Amino acid sequence: MLRGMRKASSNWLGKTIMAVVMGVLIISFGIWGIADIFRGFGQSTLAKVGHTEISLNEFRQIYTDRMQQIGRQFGRPLTSEQARAFGLDRQVLQQTIAEATLDEEARRLGLGVSDDEIRRMIMNDPNFKGAAGNFDAQRFQAMIRNFGYTEQRYTAEQRKVSVRRQITGTIGAGLEPSKTMIDALSRYQNEQRSIEFVKLDAAQAGTIDPPSPEALAAYFEDHKVQFRAPEYRKIAFVVISPEEIGKWTDVSDDDAKKVFEQRKDRLGAPEKRQVHQLVFPTVEEAQAARTRLAGGTSFEDLAKERGLNAADADLGLVTKSAILDPAVADAAFALPAGEISQPVQGRFGVALVKVDKIEPGAEANYANLAGDIKREIAAERARAKVAELRDKMEDERGGGSSVIEAAQKLGLAAVTIEAVDRSGRAPSGQPVAGIPQGLDVVSQAFNSDVGVDNDPISFRGGYVWYDVLGITPSRERSLDEVRDQVEARWRQDQITTKLRAKATEIVQKLEQGAKLADEAAAINAKVESAAGFKREDTPAGVPSSLVAAAFRAAKDGVGQTPGAGGEVIIFRVTDIVDPPVDLASDTIAKLRESLDRSLTDEQVASYVNKLENDIGTTINQAAFAQVTGANQ
Numbered sequence: 267m268l269r270g271m272r273k274a275s276s277n278w279l280g281k282t283i284m285a286v287v288m289g290v291l292i293i294s295f296g297i298w299g300i301a302d303i304f305r306g307f308g309q310s311t312l313a314k315v316g317h318t319e320i321s322l323n324e325f326r327q328i329y330t331d332r333m334q335q336i337g338r339q340f341g342r343p344l345t346s347e348q349a350r351a352f353g354l355d356r357q358v359l360q361q362t363i364a365e366a367t368l369d370e371e372a373r374r375l376g377l378g379v380s381d382d383e384i385r386r387m388i389m390n391d392p393n394f395k396g397a398a399g400n401f402d403a404q405r406f407q408a409m410i411r412n413f414g415y416t417e418q419r420y421t422a423e424q425r426k427v428s429v430r431r432q433i434t435g436t437i438g439a440g441l442e443p444s445k446t447m448i449d450a451l452s453r454y455q456n457e458q459r460s461i462e463f464v465k466l467d468a469a470q471a472g473t474i475d476p477p478s479p480e481a482l483a484a485y486f487e488d489h490k491v492q493f494r495a496p497e498y499r500k501i502a503f504v505v506i507s508p509e510e511i512g513k514w515t516d517v518s519d520d521d522a523k524k525v526f527e528q529r530k531d532r533l534g535a536p537e538k539r540q541v542h543q544l545v546f547p548t549v550e551e552a553q554a555a556r557t558r559l560a561g562g563t564s565f566e567d568l569a570k571e572r573g574l575n576a577a578d579a580d581l582g583l584v585t586k587s588a589i590l591d592p593a594v595a596d597a598a599f600a601l602p603a604g605e606i607s608q609p610v611q612g613r614f615g616v617a618l619v620k621v622d623k624i625e626p627g628a629e630a631n632y633a634n635l636a637g638d639i640k641r642e643i644a645a646e647r648a649r650a651k652v653a654e655l656r657d658k659m660e661d662e663r664g665g666g667s668s669v670i671e672a673a674q675k676l677g678l679a680a681v682t683i684e685a686v687d688r689s690g691r692a693p694s695g696q697p698v699a700g701i702p703q704g705l706d707v708v709s710q711a712f713n714s715d716v717g718v719d720n721d722p723i724s725f726r727g728g729y730v731w732y733d734v735l736g737i738t739p740s741r742e743r744s745l746d747e748v749r750d751q752v753e754a755r756w757r758q759d760q761i762t763t764k765l766r767a768k769a770t771e772i773v774q775k776l777e778q779g780a781k782l783a784d785e786a787a788a789i790n791a792k793v794e795s796a797a798g799f800k801r802e803d804t805p806a807g808v809p810s811s812l813v814a815a816a817f818r819a820a821k822d823g824v825g826q827t828p829g830a831g832g833e834v835i836i837f838r839v840t841d842i843v844d845p846p847v848d849l850a851s852d853t854i855a856k857l858r859e860s861l862d863r864s865l866t867d868e869q870v871a872s873y874v875n876k877l878e879n880d881i882g883t884t885i886n887q888a889a890f891a892q893v894t895g896a897n898q
Contacts (some may be wrong), residue, residue, distance in 0.1 A: 346895030438866030507728025
């Protein structure tokens with residue numbers, strides 16, 4: 267429908283008709299209040315905090331960025347269902363509302379940050395500094411673009427963050443954990459336990475006879491939902507990113523050599539000199555000091571006479587650009603090694619300069635730097651090409667072209683995935699091929715529909731356009747389709763049931779005084795042990811469920827816990843060590859810092875919660891469900 271409307275409005279007559287139609291619709295919406303376009307919650311508003319609105323697009327961008335970040339950590343895209351299962355949707359909503367609340371309070375208090383301060387913060391951010399330790403504008407642009415930011419959006423976001431920190435820093439000032447709290451938490455974290463344990467697996471379950479047809483059919487009926495075929499979607503997408511477009515081998519040597527010649531002085535290793543300097547109020551004092559130096563008095567002795575130490579007179583082994591005073595720099599790099607300069611009129615007085623050692627500079631070598639230069643040129647060209655192709659792609663999409671049609675017109679390679687479920691798997695159960703790692707196109711497709719004109723996804727400094735081409739609904743499978751899977755699941759359940767019964771029997775014997783070694787020998791199992799582990803440790807061969815269970819039991823206590831792959835583990839706690847607390851140790855210092863942060867976070871959370879209640883917060887649940895896929 268949308269594409270039909272676009273095609274209809276592609277000429278002047280169609281545009282005139284569509285303008286009249288849309289004008290009538292807007293007027294009627296205003297009269298009848300359809301979708302609250304002019305009051306209350308508009309379709310584009312997700313939440314309100316006081317007078318601040320959180321737009322639907324703004325929240326979608328934040329939520330999508332967060333899902334992609336977590337997807338990159340997992341090494342595969344995060345689906346909408348997984349995100350909601352982790353509670354990511356509510357976490358991002360709460361965080362966004364909290365930030366809007368602080369922004370609203372900042373406006374009420376009249377807080378702000380100057381442009382100069384924002385510029386200073388960005389230029390001092392170590393993430394944006396190059397190899398020489400200085401702010402690198404190209405690195406800055408590349409990094410923020412990789413995370414989907416423009417310079418204006420990033421600067422605006424940093425301004426908000428800075429003001430929020432003014433408020434939260436004031437709220438958390440002066441908080442300090444008590445010694446009792448530190449002592450209790452230290453003992454909790456550093457308590458150590460030792461255990462002996464036995465793993466029961468399929469070998470201890472005994473023989474499992476095949477199920478009868480009736481038993482298998484009954485099991486399938488009881489667990490039919492577990493074998494249901496998921497919904498599949500056919501999708502097409504095209505990626506336009508610097509990584510896809512820029513190939514460093516496509517840059518010619520001529521182009522690279524031109525850039526090399528322009529930067530040759532900066533690319534080489536500059537000359538360095540060991541420089542000493544003494545500053546005097548007048549030329550006469552400086553000249554008198556030079557005479558004494560020529561007579562054998564050392565720079566160090568003169569420095570001591572003037573109340574300075576050796577480090578005050580030694581500028582170190584430095585490049586010319588590292589010396590702040592240009593006159594002193596010129597004098598130092600004009601002297602032969604071992605000589606003392608004539609008095610030099612500098613910014614801070616009259617200086618005497620001595621050079622002790624000279625390290626010659628190394629001229630830049632094109633052969634060593636060609637690869638880096640070509641990659642840099644290719645990346646710059648690719649960024650320009652991405653912007654050009656983005657505009658062309660949007661024009662094609664605006665004219666009614668599908669992703670595949672637009673890609674063909676622009677000479678781009680579109681990828682078509684015939685069938686994929688929400689978890690990114692094909693009907694075979696294997697992960698689908700062809701989707702770049704970290705690209706969250708599957709969950710986005712499951713939040714869309716056939717024929718919807720979707721917004722592009724920000725990805726690796728570029729964009730991804732996608733279409734949903736078809737939907738295969740979820741359905742119930744017949745027993746014949748999944749017989750092997752059902753029988754395997756039935757068998758595993760039978761094994762687990764037998765192992766739990768066996769474990770319960772052994773635990774009862776241990777509680778009555780039996781030895782774990784004897785019980786293990788009776789069932790042909792091996793006794794293993796783990797010693798001196800803490801709550802957060804992961805000893806080799808000890809699953810996390812066993813570590814947690816061991817810390818729930820008393821000394822000499824016994825129990826059972828599930829293991830990996832259907833195992834059941836029987837254990838006994840053989841020792842508990844409660845180490846003393848050293849309040850002066852580095853470990854306690856780190857713990858104190860962690861508690862400081864936790865107390866501050868708790869205090870700030872309480873403050874923000876109070877602000878939200880006082881200011882007034884409302885949420886458009888329908889819009890929230892639309893963005894997070896809860897209404898699918």
